[in-house]
Amino acid sequence: MAANADEAARAEPSLPSGWAGESRARARLGTTLNGKWHLDALLGYGGMAVVYAATHRNGKRAAIKMLHGELRDRPALLTRFRREGYLANRVRHPGAVSVLDDDVSEDGAVYMVMELLDGTSLEDLRLSRGGVLPLDEALDIVDAVLDVLVAAHAQGIVHRDLKPDNVFILRDGQVRVLDFGIAGLREEAQAPKVTLTGAFMGTPGYMAPEQARGLWDLVDAQTDLWAVGATLFTLLSGECLHKGRSLNEELLLAMTQPVPDARTLLPSLSGAMGQWLDRALAFEKDARWPDARTMQLEGRAARQRASSPAPAPEPNARRRPAALAAALLALAALVAAAALVALAAFRRDPSHIDPAPAAAMHQEPTEDAGAPLAQAAPSSPAPPLATEPVPPPLSLPMKPKPRAAAAKLPAPAVGSSTPALPFDPLGSRK
Known part of the structure; x- marks a missing residue:
């Protein structure tokens, strides 16, 4: 569609063949509406109107959309034609064509003045x-x-x-x-x-x-x-x-x-x-x-x-779940082994056992290293062993301490009525 008078002259649109209003539409070229708008060129036509490029007497360019003469006596279409301008302006968006004015020419032609598009x-x-x-x-x-x-x-x-x-x-x-x-x-x-x-x-x-x-x-x-x-x-x-x-x-x-x-x-x-x-x-x-x-x-x-291009699959992407599972199993085994080592070391360390009750089960050696050990009297039962507590979790294994070569029993109490007897390895008493 032509946008100005020069282009319109070179590319004037053809009007419908046999259209009764064609001669009237072309006859308006070069005329002035209401002493204001000079019709420069024919831009196009539609089912209701013909569109001209026009110039106002003050030099402003615009498009004139004129209702077909044979429709001017149909009130409903006349209302619809005029309403176009009211609705287009109501949109209030630069993408909707502005309608600047509407009027009626000296010979009764109804028209609208619109933004001229290039x-x-x-x-x-x-x-x-x-x-x-x-x-x-x-x-x-x-x-x-x-x-x-x-x-x-x-x-x-x-x-x-x-x-x-x-x-x-x-x-x-x-x-x-x-x-x-x-x-x-x-x-x-x-x-x-x-x-x-x-x-x-x-x-x-x-x-x-x-x-x-x-x-x-x-x-x-x-x-x-x-x-x-x-x-x-x-x-x-x-x-x-x-x-x-x-x-x-x-x-x-x-x-x-x-x-x-x-x-x-x-x-x-x-x-x-x-x-x-x-x-x-x-x-x-x-x-x-x-x-x-x-x-x-x-x-x-x-x-x-x-x-957006689809991401390329990474090499060996399908092996990732199996590799990840294997790594997790290896890590779990390593943690379990470390825990067992820590527990074994803990149990080998007697430092967590109370030494006082355990000492009652042994007797002190005599000054003569070769002398036989004395056995406690039967009438004095030995106290029970202390219960070994559940070892707490350890982050590092404890270094085991060396066991004593010979445990010591307490000496007989002073003034005791039962003398200590020497121990006979063959089961006889002296």
Whole structure:
């Protein structure tokens, strides 16, 4: 689509063949509306209006969107035409085209003054590239459209006619969403007749099932998200999702036929991107993305996953669990062995036994080393051995102490009535 008068003169769009308003539309070129707006060039046309490039008497450039003359006497369409400006300005997002003014010419033509865009429609861009766009470029554009929808839906505005023709790409790559002419407000869902009278609502190839069926109480933000998914499909495949031999057949397909899995239709899509697109194009609303922001963020995440290479498996990765288990068993065995050594050393060390009771079991040797040892009297029973306590856990083994060569028994008590008897190794007493 041409963006200024010079380009428009070189690439003037062709108007519908046999259209009754063609001669009138061309006849307006070079005229001035209300003594203010000079019509410089014909930029395009739509089902409701013709668009001109114009220059204000103060030198400001703008686009003039003028309602077809044969529609000016239809109040519902006139209301819908004017409301486009009110809704577009209500979005309050740079991606929505600003509407500066609306007025009626001296001969009764209703028009709006809009921001003049320098670039091309997404549909023209797609066709100029052979019908398809690279995946990254298409995803960038769709992400920008979703950003506009986040703002529009927050204001209760549902576009209801998203498609490549209604997306505009500026020369610097910025994205604009056009034609809020059939946009609706959620509060009007129960009474949509003002936008339905005498006009077809939407484009079958980009219609969600509920919109194709005319169930306007069900048409909402998720309906727009379906259209975004359908737009992306067209950008990547060069085809519409619903292709029929007539408008009615396309509508019937849109009403009744679920979309096949995205990767069936677009094998080049990654699994993550295919699942993301499948959810946008789900037949049932409950299965779609809940809102534009969620769809936008999940699309970015899927795109990141698709672009990140899978980590290469490390060598001998499968042997790791067995090697780890063997190492743990070896460590456990080492700890157990250290514990046994510590316990054995502890038991060999008599320092933990109370020496006083044990000494009662022995007698002191006499001064003569060769003299026999004396045995304690039978009438004086020996006290019991002290119970060996359970050794506490030790962190280091204790060094065993050497045992005494000969234990000593206490000497007989002074004044004892039982004299000590010498011990006879042959069992006899002297």
